[in-house]
Amino acid sequence: MTLSRDPGVLLEEARGGSRVALARLLSMVERGGPVAADVAALVYTAEAPYTVGLTGAPGAGKSTLTDQLISAARGGWSGSGPAEPVDEVAVLAIDPSSPFTGGAILGDRVRMQAHATDPSVFIRSMATRGHLGGLALAVPDALRVIGAAGLPLVLVETVGVGQMEVEVAGATDTTVVVVNPGWGDAMQANKAGLLEIADLFVINKADRPGVAEARRDLEQMLELSAPKQWRPPIVETTAATGAGVDELWAAISDHRRHLLDHRLLEAARATQLERVLRQAVVATVETSVIELAGSARYRAMLDRVVAGELDPYRAARELLG
Numbered sequence: 318m319t320l321s322r323d324p325g326v327l328l329e330e331a332r333g334g335s336r337v338a339l340a341r342l343l344s345m346v347e348r349g350g351p352v353a354a355d356v357a358a359l360v361y362t363a364e365a366p367y368t369v370g371l372t373g374a375p376g377a378g379k380s381t382l383t384d385q386l387i388s389a390a391r392g393g394w395s396g397s398g399p400a401e402p403v404d405e406v407a408v409l410a411i412d413p414s415s416p417f418t419g420g421a422i423l424g425d426r427v428r429m430q431a432h433a434t435d436p437s438v439f440i441r442s443m444a445t446r447g448h449l450g451g452l453a454l455a456v457p458d459a460l461r462v463i464g465a466a467g468l469p470l471v472l473v474e475t476v477g478v479g480q481m482e483v484e485v486a487g488a489t490d491t492t493v494v495v496v497n498p499g500w501g502d503a504m505q506a507n508k509a510g511l512l513e514i515a516d517l518f519v520i521n522k523a524d525r526p527g528v529a530e531a532r533r534d535l536e537q538m539l540e541l542s543a544p545k546q547w548r549p550p551i552v553e554t555t556a557a558t559g560a561g562v563d564e565l566w567a568a569i570s571d572h573r574r575h576l577l578d579h580r581l582l583e584a585a586r587a588t589q590l591e592r593v594l595r596q597a598v599v600a601t602v603e604t605s606v607i608e609l610a611g612s613a614r615y616r617a618m619l620d621r622v623v624a625g626e627l628d629p630y631r632a633a634r635e636l637l638g
Protein backbone atom coordinates (compact mmCIF):
# COMPACT_ATOMS: atom_id res chain seq x y z
CA MET A 318 0.00 0.00 0.00
CA THR A 319 1.40 3.39 -0.89
CA LEU A 320 0.85 6.17 1.55
CA SER A 321 -1.09 9.21 0.42
CA ARG A 322 0.55 12.64 0.31
CA ASP A 323 -2.74 14.39 0.89
CA PRO A 324 -2.89 15.69 4.48
CA GLY A 325 -6.67 15.23 4.62
CA VAL A 326 -6.44 11.58 3.59
CA LEU A 327 -3.53 11.01 5.95
CA LEU A 328 -5.45 12.52 8.86
CA GLU A 329 -8.42 10.24 8.16
CA GLU A 330 -6.07 7.27 8.17
CA ALA A 331 -4.36 8.48 11.34
CA ARG A 332 -7.78 8.80 13.00
CA GLY A 333 -8.47 5.26 11.93
CA GLY A 334 -5.37 4.14 13.82
CA SER A 335 -2.64 4.27 11.17
CA ARG A 336 0.57 5.19 12.96
CA VAL A 337 2.38 5.38 9.63
CA ALA A 338 -0.03 8.09 8.48
CA LEU A 339 0.42 9.93 11.79
CA ALA A 340 4.20 9.73 11.46
CA ARG A 341 4.02 11.14 7.94
CA LEU A 342 1.90 14.08 9.09
CA LEU A 343 4.47 14.81 11.78
CA SER A 344 7.26 14.71 9.20
CA MET A 345 5.34 17.28 7.17
CA VAL A 346 5.05 19.53 10.21
CA GLU A 347 8.72 19.04 10.98
CA ARG A 348 9.73 20.09 7.49
CA GLY A 349 7.76 23.32 7.70
CA GLY A 350 6.76 25.51 4.76
CA PRO A 351 3.50 25.34 2.78
CA VAL A 352 3.00 21.61 3.49
CA ALA A 353 3.14 22.22 7.24
CA ALA A 354 0.61 25.02 6.81
CA ASP A 355 -1.72 22.62 4.94
CA VAL A 356 -1.50 20.18 7.83
CA ALA A 357 -2.03 22.94 10.40
CA ALA A 358 -5.19 24.01 8.56
CA LEU A 359 -6.71 20.62 9.41
CA VAL A 360 -5.72 20.18 13.03
CA TYR A 361 -6.21 23.44 14.94
CA THR A 362 -9.98 23.10 14.78
CA ALA A 363 -9.87 19.64 16.38
CA GLU A 364 -9.72 19.15 20.13
CA ALA A 365 -6.26 19.64 21.61
CA PRO A 366 -4.71 16.73 23.53
CA TYR A 367 -3.65 17.16 27.14
CA THR A 368 0.08 17.80 27.12
CA VAL A 369 2.66 17.20 29.82
CA GLY A 370 6.17 18.58 29.33
CA LEU A 371 9.23 17.08 31.03
CA THR A 372 12.20 19.35 30.99
CA GLY A 373 15.58 19.53 32.69
CA ALA A 374 19.28 19.16 32.15
CA PRO A 375 20.63 16.36 29.96
CA GLY A 376 21.05 13.20 32.00
CA ALA A 377 18.52 14.21 34.66
CA GLY A 378 16.50 11.09 33.86
CA LYS A 379 13.73 12.54 31.69
CA SER A 380 13.60 9.62 29.26
CA THR A 381 13.65 7.03 32.03
CA LEU A 382 10.92 8.95 33.81
CA THR A 383 8.86 9.34 30.63
CA ASP A 384 9.05 5.60 30.09
CA GLN A 385 7.75 5.02 33.62
CA LEU A 386 5.04 7.64 33.19
CA ILE A 387 3.69 5.86 30.11
CA SER A 388 2.81 2.89 32.32
CA ALA A 389 1.35 5.10 35.05
CA ALA A 390 -0.72 7.07 32.53
CA ARG A 391 -2.12 3.90 30.99
CA GLY A 392 -3.81 3.32 34.35
CA GLY A 393 -5.83 6.51 33.79
CA TRP A 394 -5.83 9.95 35.41
CA SER A 395 -5.29 9.53 39.14
CA GLY A 396 -4.84 12.02 41.98
CA SER A 397 -7.73 13.43 43.98
CA GLY A 398 -10.09 13.88 41.01
CA PRO A 399 -12.42 11.31 39.46
CA ALA A 400 -10.68 8.37 37.80
CA GLU A 401 -10.72 8.75 34.02
CA PRO A 402 -9.25 6.33 31.52
CA VAL A 403 -6.38 7.24 29.23
CA ASP A 404 -6.74 5.00 26.21
CA GLU A 405 -3.63 6.00 24.33
CA VAL A 406 -0.41 7.79 25.13
CA ALA A 407 1.91 9.63 22.78
CA VAL A 408 5.49 10.62 23.52
CA LEU A 409 7.19 13.42 21.63
CA ALA A 410 10.94 13.63 22.26
CA ILE A 411 12.38 16.89 21.08
CA ASP A 412 15.93 17.42 20.00
CA PRO A 413 16.65 20.77 18.42
CA SER A 414 19.94 19.89 16.79
CA SER A 415 20.20 16.29 15.74
CA PRO A 416 18.10 14.55 13.11
CA PHE A 417 15.84 11.96 14.63
CA THR A 418 18.12 9.09 13.72
CA GLY A 419 20.83 10.72 15.87
CA GLY A 420 22.52 9.06 18.81
CA ALA A 421 20.76 10.75 21.69
CA ILE A 422 17.33 10.06 20.34
CA LEU A 423 18.20 6.53 19.39
CA GLY A 424 19.18 6.08 23.04
CA ASP A 425 15.78 7.40 24.09
CA ARG A 426 14.08 4.96 21.75
CA VAL A 427 15.97 2.07 23.27
CA ARG A 428 15.11 3.29 26.74
CA MET A 429 11.43 3.36 25.86
CA GLN A 430 11.46 0.09 24.02
CA ALA A 431 9.39 -1.61 26.69
CA HIS A 432 6.48 0.20 25.05
CA ALA A 433 7.65 -0.01 21.47
CA THR A 434 5.32 -2.88 20.62
CA ASP A 435 2.32 -1.56 22.55
CA PRO A 436 -0.22 -0.36 19.95
CA SER A 437 -1.72 2.14 22.37
CA VAL A 438 1.62 3.93 22.78
CA PHE A 439 3.02 6.15 20.05
CA ILE A 440 6.62 7.32 20.40
CA ARG A 441 8.13 9.84 18.10
CA SER A 442 11.22 12.01 18.19
CA MET A 443 11.35 15.29 16.43
CA ALA A 444 13.93 17.68 15.11
CA THR A 445 12.94 21.04 13.75
CA ARG A 446 15.50 21.77 11.09
CA GLY A 447 13.89 23.74 8.37
CA HIS A 448 10.77 24.86 10.17
CA LEU A 449 10.92 28.62 9.85
CA GLY A 450 9.17 29.23 13.13
CA GLY A 451 11.49 26.69 14.77
CA LEU A 452 10.29 24.83 17.81
CA ALA A 453 7.85 27.56 18.71
CA LEU A 454 5.68 26.47 15.79
CA ALA A 455 6.72 22.90 15.10
CA VAL A 456 5.95 21.65 18.61
CA PRO A 457 2.42 23.10 18.92
CA ASP A 458 1.64 21.93 15.37
CA ALA A 459 2.86 18.42 16.19
CA LEU A 460 0.84 18.32 19.41
CA ARG A 461 -2.28 19.33 17.50
CA VAL A 462 -1.66 16.69 14.86
CA ILE A 463 -1.41 14.03 17.56
CA GLY A 464 -4.60 15.31 19.18
CA ALA A 465 -6.46 15.41 15.88
CA ALA A 466 -5.44 11.80 15.32
CA GLY A 467 -7.38 10.99 18.48
CA LEU A 468 -4.63 10.51 21.06
CA PRO A 469 -5.74 12.26 24.27
CA LEU A 470 -2.38 12.61 26.07
CA VAL A 471 1.09 13.62 24.94
CA LEU A 472 4.23 13.47 27.08
CA VAL A 473 6.80 15.90 25.69
CA GLU A 474 10.45 15.35 26.59
CA THR A 475 12.67 18.34 25.95
CA VAL A 476 16.35 17.75 25.43
CA GLY A 477 17.98 21.02 26.28
CA VAL A 478 18.19 23.96 28.58
CA GLY A 479 17.52 27.66 28.49
CA GLN A 480 15.28 29.42 26.02
CA MET A 481 14.20 26.15 24.43
CA GLU A 482 12.78 24.90 27.70
CA VAL A 483 10.76 28.04 28.10
CA GLU A 484 9.40 27.74 24.57
CA VAL A 485 8.38 24.12 24.99
CA ALA A 486 6.95 24.79 28.45
CA GLY A 487 4.80 27.45 26.85
CA ALA A 488 3.26 24.81 24.60
CA THR A 489 2.35 22.27 27.30
CA ASP A 490 -0.46 22.26 29.86
CA THR A 491 1.53 20.79 32.75
CA THR A 492 5.26 21.40 32.91
CA VAL A 493 7.44 19.13 35.01
CA VAL A 494 10.94 20.33 35.81
CA VAL A 495 13.30 17.45 36.55
CA VAL A 496 16.30 18.07 38.79
CA ASN A 497 18.73 15.78 40.62
CA PRO A 498 20.28 15.84 44.09
CA GLY A 499 23.15 18.32 43.97
CA TRP A 500 21.53 20.32 41.16
CA GLY A 501 21.46 23.60 43.09
CA ASP A 502 24.82 25.08 42.27
CA ALA A 503 24.78 24.05 38.66
CA MET A 504 21.40 25.65 38.02
CA GLN A 505 21.95 28.79 40.08
CA ALA A 506 21.74 31.10 37.08
CA ASN A 507 18.61 29.56 35.67
CA LYS A 508 16.53 29.28 38.85
CA ALA A 509 14.19 32.15 38.08
CA GLY A 510 13.50 30.70 34.65
CA LEU A 511 12.74 27.25 36.06
CA LEU A 512 10.41 28.72 38.64
CA GLU A 513 8.53 30.54 35.94
CA ILE A 514 7.79 27.42 33.92
CA ALA A 515 7.42 24.72 36.61
CA ASP A 516 4.01 23.41 37.61
CA LEU A 517 5.78 20.56 39.37
CA PHE A 518 9.29 19.78 40.49
CA VAL A 519 10.74 16.30 40.45
CA ILE A 520 13.88 15.37 42.31
CA ASN A 521 14.87 12.31 40.31
CA LYS A 522 17.73 9.96 41.30
CA ALA A 523 16.37 10.06 44.84
CA ASP A 524 18.52 6.98 45.45
CA ARG A 525 21.50 9.33 45.57
CA PRO A 526 22.65 11.48 48.49
CA GLY A 527 21.57 15.11 48.74
CA VAL A 528 17.80 14.73 48.31
CA ALA A 529 16.94 16.67 51.48
CA GLU A 530 19.21 19.55 50.42
CA ALA A 531 17.70 19.63 46.96
CA ARG A 532 14.22 19.77 48.46
CA ARG A 533 15.19 22.52 50.87
CA ASP A 534 16.70 24.45 47.99
CA LEU A 535 13.51 24.17 45.93
CA GLU A 536 11.29 25.04 48.87
CA GLN A 537 13.34 28.12 49.62
CA MET A 538 13.05 29.17 46.02
CA LEU A 539 9.27 28.71 46.12
CA GLU A 540 9.03 30.68 49.39
CA LEU A 541 10.80 33.63 47.81
CA SER A 542 8.56 33.67 44.76
CA ALA A 543 5.27 35.49 44.50
CA PRO A 544 2.43 33.31 45.82
CA LYS A 545 0.35 31.72 43.08
CA GLN A 546 -2.95 29.89 43.03
CA TRP A 547 -1.08 26.68 42.39
CA ARG A 548 1.98 25.94 44.47
CA PRO A 549 4.24 23.58 42.54
CA PRO A 550 4.59 20.35 44.53
CA ILE A 551 7.97 18.66 44.86
CA VAL A 552 8.00 14.92 44.15
CA GLU A 553 10.90 12.56 44.70
CA THR A 554 11.44 9.74 42.22
CA THR A 555 13.90 7.03 41.39
CA ALA A 556 13.03 6.55 37.76
CA ALA A 557 15.51 3.70 37.49
CA THR A 558 13.32 1.56 39.79
CA GLY A 559 9.96 3.30 39.37
CA ALA A 560 9.82 4.47 42.98
CA GLY A 561 7.73 7.62 43.34
CA VAL A 562 6.38 7.49 39.79
CA ASP A 563 2.79 6.85 40.90
CA GLU A 564 3.03 9.87 43.21
CA LEU A 565 4.37 11.92 40.31
CA TRP A 566 1.51 10.84 38.06
CA ALA A 567 -0.98 11.67 40.83
CA ALA A 568 0.58 15.14 41.17
CA ILE A 569 0.35 15.67 37.40
CA SER A 570 -3.29 14.51 37.52
CA ASP A 571 -3.97 16.95 40.38
CA HIS A 572 -2.51 19.83 38.41
CA ARG A 573 -4.73 18.97 35.44
CA ARG A 574 -7.72 18.76 37.78
CA HIS A 575 -6.81 22.17 39.22
CA LEU A 576 -6.72 23.68 35.72
CA LEU A 577 -10.07 22.12 34.84
CA ASP A 578 -11.82 22.99 38.10
CA HIS A 579 -10.75 26.64 38.03
CA ARG A 580 -11.36 27.05 34.31
CA LEU A 581 -7.66 27.77 33.90
CA LEU A 582 -7.09 25.33 31.08
CA GLU A 583 -9.04 27.49 28.64
CA ALA A 584 -6.96 30.51 29.64
CA ALA A 585 -3.74 28.53 29.31
CA ARG A 586 -4.76 27.29 25.86
CA ALA A 587 -5.61 30.84 24.79
CA THR A 588 -2.13 31.95 25.88
CA GLN A 589 -0.57 29.04 24.00
CA LEU A 590 -2.47 29.97 20.85
CA GLU A 591 -1.53 33.63 21.17
CA ARG A 592 2.13 32.57 21.10
CA VAL A 593 1.53 30.38 18.07
CA LEU A 594 -0.27 33.20 16.25
CA ARG A 595 2.56 35.61 17.02
CA GLN A 596 5.16 33.12 15.80
CA ALA A 597 3.09 32.44 12.69
CA VAL A 598 3.00 36.18 11.95
CA VAL A 599 6.79 36.39 12.43
CA ALA A 600 7.35 33.36 10.17
CA THR A 601 5.04 34.77 7.50
CA VAL A 602 6.75 38.16 7.56
CA GLU A 603 10.13 36.45 7.46
CA THR A 604 9.07 34.50 4.38
CA SER A 605 8.11 37.67 2.57
CA VAL A 606 11.40 39.30 3.58
CA ILE A 607 13.31 36.38 2.10
CA GLU A 608 11.29 36.69 -1.11
CA LEU A 609 11.78 40.44 -1.24
CA ALA A 610 15.54 40.10 -0.71
CA GLY A 611 15.69 37.92 -3.81
CA SER A 612 13.98 40.50 -6.03
CA ALA A 613 15.57 42.85 -8.60
CA ARG A 614 13.84 45.79 -6.95
CA TYR A 615 15.60 45.00 -3.68
CA ARG A 616 19.00 44.70 -5.33
CA ALA A 617 18.49 47.99 -7.15
CA MET A 618 17.61 49.64 -3.86
CA LEU A 619 20.70 48.09 -2.25
CA ASP A 620 22.86 49.52 -5.04
CA ARG A 621 21.52 52.99 -4.24
CA VAL A 622 22.26 52.52 -0.52
CA VAL A 623 25.80 51.31 -1.34
CA ALA A 624 26.31 54.29 -3.66
CA GLY A 625 25.41 56.59 -0.81
CA GLU A 626 22.31 57.96 -2.52
CA LEU A 627 19.90 56.62 0.11
CA ASP A 628 20.02 55.60 3.76
CA PRO A 629 18.92 52.01 4.65
CA TYR A 630 15.86 53.11 6.61
CA ARG A 631 14.42 55.25 3.86
CA ALA A 632 15.18 52.38 1.45
CA ALA A 633 13.30 49.96 3.68
CA ARG A 634 10.25 52.22 3.81
CA GLU A 635 10.29 52.63 0.04
CA LEU A 636 10.55 48.85 -0.47
CA LEU A 637 7.62 48.21 1.82
CA GLY A 638 5.55 51.23 0.87
Ligand SMILES: Nc1nc2c(ncn2[C@@H]2O[C@H](COP(=O)(O)OP(=O)(O)O)[C@@H](O)[C@H]2O)c(=O)[nH]1
Nearest residue numbers: 375376377378379380381521522523555556557
Ligand atom coordinates in the same frame (compact mmCIF):
# COMPACT_ATOMS: atom_id res chain seq x y z
N1 LIG B 1 20.85 6.28 39.99
C1 LIG B 1 19.86 6.63 39.18
N2 LIG B 1 20.09 6.74 37.86
C2 LIG B 1 19.07 7.10 37.05
C3 LIG B 1 17.78 7.36 37.56
N3 LIG B 1 16.98 7.71 36.53
C4 LIG B 1 17.75 7.68 35.41
N4 LIG B 1 19.01 7.29 35.73
C5 LIG B 1 20.14 7.14 34.80
O1 LIG B 1 20.58 8.41 34.38
C6 LIG B 1 21.05 8.36 33.04
C7 LIG B 1 20.34 9.40 32.20
O2 LIG B 1 18.97 9.08 32.09
P1 LIG B 1 18.05 9.59 30.89
O3 LIG B 1 16.68 9.12 31.19
O4 LIG B 1 18.62 9.24 29.58
O5 LIG B 1 18.18 11.17 31.12
P2 LIG B 1 17.67 12.36 30.15
O6 LIG B 1 18.88 12.84 29.39
O7 LIG B 1 17.20 13.40 31.10
O8 LIG B 1 16.59 11.83 29.26
C8 LIG B 1 20.81 6.94 32.55
O9 LIG B 1 21.99 6.22 32.66
C9 LIG B 1 19.77 6.42 33.52
O10 LIG B 1 19.83 5.03 33.68
C10 LIG B 1 17.56 7.21 38.97
O11 LIG B 1 16.47 7.43 39.48
N5 LIG B 1 18.63 6.85 39.72
Ligand SMILES: [Mg+2]
Nearest residue numbers: 379380425476
Ligand atom coordinates in the same frame (compact mmCIF):
# COMPACT_ATOMS: atom_id res chain seq x y z
MG1 LIG C 1 16.41 11.82 27.18
